[in-house]
Amino acid sequence: MSFMTNSQSLLPTTYQLPTHVAIIMDGNGRWAKERGLKRTAGHEEGVKTVRSITTYCAKIGIKYLTLYAFSTENWNRPKLEVEFLMKLLEKYLINELNTYLQNNIRFKVIGNICKFSTKLQSIIKDIEDKTSHCKGLTQILALNYGSQDEITRAVNRALVNEEEITIDTINKYLDTYFAPNVDLVIRTSGEIRISNFLLWQSAYSEYFFTKTLWPDFTEFELDDILSDFTKRERRFGGI
Secondary structure, eight states, X not given: OOOOOOTTOOSOSSOOOOSEEEEEOOOHHHHHHHTTOOHHHHHHHHHHHHHHHHHHHHHHTOOEXXXXXXXXXXXXXXXXXXXXXXXXXXXXXXHHHHHHHHTTOEEEEESOGGGXXXXXXXXXXXXXXXXXXXXXXXXXXXXXXXXXXXXXXXXXXXXXXXXXXXXXXXXXHSTTTTSOOOSEEEEOTTOOOOTTOSTTTTTTOEEEEOOSOGGGOOHHHHHHHHHHHHHSOOOTTOO
16 A cells, blocks of 8 residues: 655655554643643643544555553543543544544444443444444544453353354454454553553554653654654564
């Protein structure tokens, strides 16, 4: 797959893209703290980066973008922060519907959303339905997501259906059954760990860790990472 970049892109005019990019969006709280702001301000700024990176990925031709938005462990954060994040998520989804449709973006969610409010679950389902015809980028939000939980749920589904536990069986029952495995995992904020994110799907992913806090992450830095990705030799266990 190749594409012609816009005049502001740092990439060559033709470029081999990863099919599936996954991002651990980290650093909202630190971004706010550095500016003497409440953590909630960092989350609000982070939403703007979600929009810019998603629309840019759609523009250059990436097919799948998975964003780690809320983990199964994030419920342990202060109650007021969790409540703010739920309200911010509702607001984001409602506001982004036109962005999805205008940019031919399909919206999908992975994770166990049963713990969310009925209203939020309804909003998620509605936007998934309204964007299901879109054929460009698929934006996947990982919500109440943990990879260990996902794999456990997949195995249990297979057992309920009395299926043999194989790699193909687990792939079929993962939340990401509709998407290819991840080619490139990016984590912002300088932390060097994967935090229970897409453990199965990223078995042969390339990893890139940047010190940039998520609200400061730009299309230009993504271009640099994509350029680095194309220089790496992916052998998938071979020689």
